Amino acid sequence: MKTIPTLSTCTPLNDSELADLRDQFPILSRSTASGAPLAFLDNAASTQRPVCVIDAMSDCYQQYYANVHRGIHTLSEESTEAYEQSRKVIASFINAASEREVIFTSGATASINLVARTWGDQNLREGDVILTTIAEHHANIVPWHQLCERTGCRVEFLPLKKDFTFDDETVHQKLRELRPKLFAFTAVSNVLGTITPVKKWVHWARELGITTLVDASQAAPHQPLDVEQLDTDFLVFGGHKMCGPTGIGVLHGKENYLDSMPPFLGGGGMINRVSVDGFETADLPDKFEAGTPPIAEAIGLAAAAKFLRQIGLDRIAAHEKQLAQVADEGLRLIEGIEVIGPSMSHKSGIVSFSIDRVHAHDIAQELDHLGLAVRAGHHCTMPLHRHLKKSSTTRASFYLYNRLEEAHRFLEAVQQVQKKFTPSGRKRSSRPQD
Amino acid sequence: MSNEQDIYEEHVLDHYEDPYHRGELDKATHSHEADNPLCGDVVHIDLKIDSEDKIQEAWFSGDGCVISQASASMLIETVEGKSLDEVRNFTAEQMLGLFGPKLTPNRQKCCLLSWRVLQSAIHSPVDDLPPDDDGGPDVHFGGPSLGEES
Structure with missing residues (x-):
């Protein structure tokens, strides 16, 4: 960070x-x-x-709204263009390597659940450890508890020091001792305000081959984020805490991770073809966006990101x-x-x-x-x-x-x-x- | 500029600071305790119910916001000398009326905590195991709970 x-x-x-x-x-x-x-x-x-976010969504509904993708008519093409343009704006907002790494979800909570249900189910086994901090929002705890129930893995919590910060030495030691499969932590505590040293912690995890997920819900609205520099495997945030609409959030994942994961929700939009025998999964990012996505919300979120950047x-x-x-x-x-x-x-x-x-x-x-x-x-x-x-x-x-x-x-x-x-x-x- | 009633009117603050029968009752015949887990309010009520099904003595203890504790004091003060039938017929609406100031749905839960505990306490003799359900009558007021938020 x-x-x-x-x-x-x-x-x-x-x-x-x-x-x-x-x-x-x-x-x-x-x-x-x-x-x-x-x-x-x-x-x-x-x-x-701000009015510019409300207007962007209102313009979408009043002037060019239709369902995105595969619609061969003017409105659908304009909506698709605006929706995919929004993805580019968000990719640039967090300096993602490619917009294929930016998945629109319904919020930060949905983003974490997506990772738990796909990467988590695929990679965690009985006895494996997920390391997190005691200062996490329930959204970064409960999906892991649920994963434990499904797989028999367990969650370990890093304690706080008396001054409400974390002891780096303890963090490094726990990473070496416990060898967690996943290190999931918040960039900024939603109660204490404590800022964690994301770049350093991710670096330590990387050296030990530990996957990282960073909850940036309280960071994305308030400070510059650069996922390339931070080197996180997964990073999540929601729209409504950064002047954007409710009902939309972002999952950023490294492309090799997202590629190797099974799809999450099944349905329209996330497939290349479907037969009576099965289906073939679509490429990124569609693979993780089953159903009609939050179109106007994505457009509103992009307007919010531009607004914040401009200031x-x-x-x-x-x-x-x-x-x-x-x-x-x-x-x-x-x-x-x-x-x-x-x-x-x-x-x-x-x-x-x-x-x-x-x-x-x-x-x-x-x-x-x-x-x-x-x-x-x-x-x-x-x-x-x-x-x-x-x-x-x-x-x-x-x-x-x-x-x-x-x-x-x-x-x-x-x-x-x-x-x-x-x-x-x-x-x-x-x-x-x- | 305002037509909002002050929730913390003098009478409420008086009961909060100088509660009626706050403490434990040594020879309680009936007793119950419950909490609002999302806000941490707890109320415990001890009763001495006589052979004629009258509440001879009532005491409460607990911890929580002004509304939960002051309303418990008001309820305990009211309930002594009442028959069990009178207690059973004392509705949630009457409890809100007893408290006084109009409460938003979220804060009604604080006010009704002691009422729920009392309704359960009259069915909870001290020698018996407490009932599984701590909720008393299954009455729901208002919207989402306080406390579960981002």
């Missing part, structure tokens, strides 16, 4: 640029149920879409990091509040925290009342929360359209919430009759 540049190495988003940028997200000007102006800090769950992924990373730093460092100064994550030098724009003796859902509810959208719960990381001995946490996650003012508003609101729920000698009485 490239190091996230500091503000000194790229031009920050200036105020007028940020104002123009926010204008492209009409949803940001609404208010919450309480009437407070919205500060949207739930971007690690899903981001908002500059480096600059987006620097911008959100600047805001997260204000929130992170501010929270650390407040007594009774614990930041669940490493220091800013090791993390992205995600700031999770807990307040002593206040439940995360009460925090989120009250922040919503004050206009701030955050997420509370276990964030699809139950093993991580158990590891941290927390039932739930509250998470603020920043993106390119957030303003410095919102980070300050967040800090003030958290203190208001803390005060509201701090015991103050209240006495219960019967409910006042009205």
Whole structure:
């Protein structure tokens, strides 16, 4: 993974640029149920879409939509051209060697399941090991548990250090000791924000002949990705966390891997020919895209990728990091509040925290009342929360359209919430009759 | 600017900070516990039910959000002296009414946790094995659960 540049190495988003940028997200000007102006800090769950993404999908439906591939008519040819052009845009977005390595799926979860059900079933046997980290999203745990149930292999988890980062030495040692068949890990933790050293870990795995899968769901929207440089065997991400539509995700796989794997879903589109006796699988990437694909979604995702590129992924990373730093460092100064994550030098724009003796859902509810959208719960990381001995946490996650003012508003609101729920000698009485 | 009711009204916060009968009951005749696994709220209820099928004494313990704990306190305060029939006839809608502020479907689950536990507790004598089903009456409110998210 490239190091996230500091503000000194790229031009920050200036105020007028940020104002123009926010204008492209009409949803940001609404208010919450309480009437407070919205500060949207739930971007690690899903981001908002700019008008150019909505327009790209709307244009598709209004002007040239038809099913792709094999349609011998104008609309189908135009749709096919736009769909395959989108694949080229995504291939370039992650610097894939070829667009045959880019498979459109319904999301990052579907991408991981595809690998588990094809490569996993083909290559894992009883006693084999899958190595992952304790900080994974359920999407990068459950498909492996399911694979264990089918094959008798097992999953091992890398622990976190006290500072919420991973010990490189332990990682290297576990790779040598356990000789896992697969090393599946997140590029950025969706709770801690911890950035893992993808390039280094993949390199170690490569030297030992271990296959790698990287969950880039929290990385693709926020920093430049180069799969050639990272050398991952599989890398996955979804569309809706990077200003794109829901219902679409990407599986990048090295061509030799994808070629050697059996197809996943069977149906139209993934075959060259079918007879009463059997079928012949289509070439990449069609082999893994059975059924009518998410056409307008792919077109929307390409528009999102172009939009992010135009602003500059480096600059987006620097911008959100600047805001997260204000929130992170501010929270650390407040007594009774614990930041669940490493220091800013090791993390992205995600700031999770807990307040002593206040439940995360009460925090989120009250922040919503004050206009701030955050997420509370276990964030699809139950093993991580158990590891941290927390039932739930509250998470603020920043993106390119957030303003410095919102980070300050967040800090003030958290203190208001803390005060509201701090015991103050209240006495219960019967409910006042009205 | 707002017509939103404050969920955390004074009465709710009072019950949260100064709950009624929070603790364990030594000589409980009936008892039950359940949780909302996705948000981690837990409520345990102990009851002393007399020979005339009346709830003589009720206590609760647990852990969780303001809504789950304050509503449990309100319920326990209400239920003492009531007959088992009255408890059985006390509906989920009445429980939400007892709590007061209007809740979104996701937060209704927090409020109804203690109600579910109570409905199971009256069928759970302490000497017996707990029933397999921890759910009480199979009533579903609202949309997807809180907590299971990206």
